[in-house]
Amino acid sequence: MSGSGGIATLADHKRRRVEELIARTSEAGGVSLIRDAGRRLLRNPTAVVGAAIILLFLVIAIFAPLVAPHDPVQRFPELTRDLTVDHIPGATAGHPLGSDPLGRDFASRMIYGARQTLFVGVLATLIGLLLGVLLGVIAGAVGGRVDMVVMRLTDVMLALPSLLLAITLVALASRSTQWTVIIAVAVVNVPIFARLLRGSMLAQRESDHVLAARALGVKRHDIVLRHMLPNSLTAVIVQATLTFAVAILDAAALSFLGLGDPDINRAEWGLMLGVDGVRYFEVRPELAYFPALAIILVALGFTLLGESIREALDPKNRR
Amino acid sequence: MALLDVRDLSVVFQRRGTRPVTAVDGVSFTVEPGQTVGLVGESGCGKSVTSLAIMGLLPRRGNTVAGEVLFENTDLLKLRPAELRDRRGRDIGMIFQDPLSSLNPVIPLGLQVAEVLERHQGRTRREALREARGLLDAVGIPDPERRLKEFPHQLSGGMRQRALIAIALACKPRLLIADEPTTALDVTIQAQILTLLKELVDNSGTALVMITHDLGVVAGLCDTVNVLYAGKVVERAGRHHLFAEPRHPYTDGLLQSVPRLDADRGGRLHQIRGSVSDNIPWSEGCAFAPRCDRVIDDCIGETVPLLGGALRCTNPVPKEVPV
Numbered sequence: 001m002s003g004s005g006g007i008a009t010l011a012d013h014k015r016r017r018v019e020e021l022i023a024r025t026s027e028a029g030g031v032s033l034i035r036d037a038g039r040r041l042l043r044n045p046t047a048v049v050g051a052a053i054i055l056l057f058l059v060i061a062i063f064a065p066l067v068a069p070h071d072p073v074q075r076f077p078e079l080t081r082d083l084t085v086d087h088i089p090g091a092t093a094g095h096p097l098g099s100d101p102l103g104r105d106f107a108s109r110m111i112y113g114a115r116q117t118l119f120v121g122v123l124a125t126l127i128g129l130l131l132g133v134l135l136g137v138i139a140g141a142v143g144g145r146v147d148m149v150v151m152r153l154t155d156v157m158l159a160l161p162s163l164l165l166a167i168t169l170v171a172l173a174s175r176s177t178q179w180t181v182i183i184a185v186a187v188v189n190v191p192i193f194a195r196l197l198r199g200s201m202l203a204q205r206e207s208d209h210v211l212a213a214r215a216l217g218v219k220r221h222d223i224v225l226r227h228m229l230p231n232s233l234t235a236v237i238v239q240a241t242l243t244f245a246v247a248i249l250d251a252a253a254l255s256f257l258g259l260g261d262p263d264i265n266r267a268e269w270g271l272m273l274g275v276d277g278v279r280y281f282e283v284r285p286e287l288a289y290f291p292a293l294a295i296i297l298v299a300l301g302f303t304l305l306g307e308s309i310r311e312a313l314d315p316k317n318r319r
Numbered sequence: 320m321a322l323l324d325v326r327d328l329s330v331v332f333q334r335r336g337t338r339p340v341t342a343v344d345g346v347s348f349t350v351e352p353g354q355t356v357g358l359v360g361e362s363g364c365g366k367s368v369t370s371l372a373i374m375g376l377l378p379r380r381g382n383t384v385a386g387e388v389l390f391e392n393t394d395l396l397k398l399r400p401a402e403l404r405d406r407r408g409r410d411i412g413m414i415f416q417d418p419l420s421s422l423n424p425v426i427p428l429g430l431q432v433a434e435v436l437e438r439h440q441g442r443t444r445r446e447a448l449r450e451a452r453g454l455l456d457a458v459g460i461p462d463p464e465r466r467l468k469e470f471p472h473q474l475s476g477g478m479r480q481r482a483l484i485a486i487a488l489a490c491k492p493r494l495l496i497a498d499e500p501t502t503a504l505d506v507t508i509q510a511q512i513l514t515l516l517k518e519l520v521d522n523s524g525t526a527l528v529m530i531t532h533d534l535g536v537v538a539g540l541c542d543t544v545n546v547l548y549a550g551k552v553v554e555r556a557g558r559h560h561l562f563a564e565p566r567h568p569y570t571d572g573l574l575q576s577v578p579r580l581d582a583d584r585g586g587r588l589h590q591i592r593g594s595v596s597d598n599i600p601w602s603e604g605c606a607f608a609p610r611c612d613r614v615i616d617d618c619i620g621e622t623v624p625l626l627g628g629a630l631r632c633t634n635p636v637p638k639e640v641p642v
Binding site for chain 2: 147207208209212213214215217218219222226227230231296
């Protein structure tokens with residue numbers, strides 16, 4: 001092999017190697033934030049566990065009639081027969097978790113409870129989040145007097161203990177339904193979301209990149225919605241995952257106080273834990289254990305997933 | 320006709336219950352089309368406030384802006400906010416000091432370049448992105464196709480500043496205001512960015528207002544230099560003139576404070592005593608007097624006028640007599 005030929009081959013080889021590298025890096029850089037976040041979520045065991053838990057409960061909730069062994073409101077003679085104030089039958093053939101205090105199939109009620117509980121928790125959190133974000137954006141973006149009024153309003157709401165505020169709201173409704181509970185729990189969370197968002201919006205308003213956007217003549221609503229809001233959402237997303245668990249418990253507390261839906265057939269974990277679980281704890285503690293465990297698991301699932309979503313959405317974590 | 324004619328611009332900051340602070344005090348200067356004009360001075364002399372006032376970017380509350388900012392004979396200070404917004408980014412571009420914090424951290428670079436094109440030139444997203452690719456290429460960002468999809472934190476400091484220049488020049492503005500564009504960069508990158516700016520500005524005929532405390536930047540770039548002190552122009556001269564023959568003691572002090580390779584090795588670097596303060600207002604004499612080596616009795620008393628439109632000093636550094 002001649003000297004010059006060797007050099008040419010080497011240069012060729014190097015050039016090919018560089019092109020290869022460029023091709024590979026281009027590929028890595030060419031992924032959108034959402035898709036990239038999704039990919040990283042799948043690789044994160046915490047996220048997968050969280051998502052699996054939520055998915056499991058979602059499937060149970062959606063297919064409750066198929067999963068549940070019995071009708072959740074039917075009272076079974078074989079259960080009511082042994083039912084006394086001091087005794088609630090445990091597991092028997094056909095009733096894996098035994099009876100509830102009214103002789104209904106406890107397992108089926110737990111399964112149908114997933115429906116009610118997820119519905120109340122998710123909806124209350126979402127409504128609270130939406131209203132809170134709306135108020136927070138208005139206060140943070142407009143500032144001045146509007147900001148003052150909104151913030152004093154949240155001060156008043158935060159000054160009252162949350163449950164007391166929820167009770168007041170439910171009491172305002174002429175007739176208690178599931179919706180009054182959802183709305184009450186949602187409203188209680190509004191000031192928390194509003195304050196969080198307003199705080200980060202204010203920080204964003206003073207930031208250099210917002211000044212730069214203004215120097216480019218970007219319109220006001222675009223500055224608020226494209227530049228300030230997306231940079232302010234992180235704290236609110238985390239708060240929402242935590243709120244979910246609290247919302248379920250708040251709803252349960254309202255039911256426990258007799259302010260929930262008066263329908264005794266309604267199967268909801270919070271209600272089951274707060275009413276039957278507490279009343280019959282010494283007779284049959286499982287009536288409290290199972291709903292409590294279910295609530296904790298779902299809340300855990302949301303928290304795990306929420307935290308991982310936050311991490312994944314943070315562009316600084318892109319690799 | 321001057322492209323930009325700043326006349327007697329003043330900015331006074333006042334918060335309730337506090338003494339008003341005059342940050343910019345009757346500053347006047349002009350920028351001709353295609354010209355590069357420097358605003359020089361140390362921290363706190365009013366450089367940045369001047370640029371923000373020209374762009375109408377000062378906060379709505381807590382300050383009063385007086386004077387005229389004529390851009391192509393339109394007073395920018397009298398425009399309604401919406402009209403001013405239409406001009407910002409289209410007719411006048413601006414580059415800021417810190418390239419990382421000036422970019423939105425959660426939006427890919429491409430969209431940030433595209434945004435201004437969509438806003439001012441009515442491009443669709445697709446067209447704007449295609450154009451953005453060319454713009455990144457023009458400011459010397461390698462592999463622009465990939466960079467379009469990346470986020471600001473994935474770029475190096477130099478590349479971020481290049482990207483900001485691309486954004487500022489996207490709509491081919493007639494005026495570019497650069498507020499200390501190289502302060503946050505290291506020296507080798509500074510030189511690259513300055514060369515790039517000079518090239519782009521020369522090629523497109525954009526006028527440039529360069530705000531800086533770095534006399535090296537001025538030496539390399541500016542046609543005319545305005546030296547600011549405590550909110551007032553104290554000396555105005557062409558670049559060669561200013562460096563060869565500074566007349567104002569402040570300008571002289573600034574020039575002498577620059578370390579030189581050919582100076583005596585044992586010699587101490589010159590420094591101007593003290594720092595800018597608003598204790599002596601211009602109305603009671605020369606604000607620089609407390610720090611000046613050439614101070615005389617006439618310096619205290621009343622406002623020193625801008626003599627001959629170029630020098631504000633009662634006892635200037637004497638001109639060197641040609642031998």
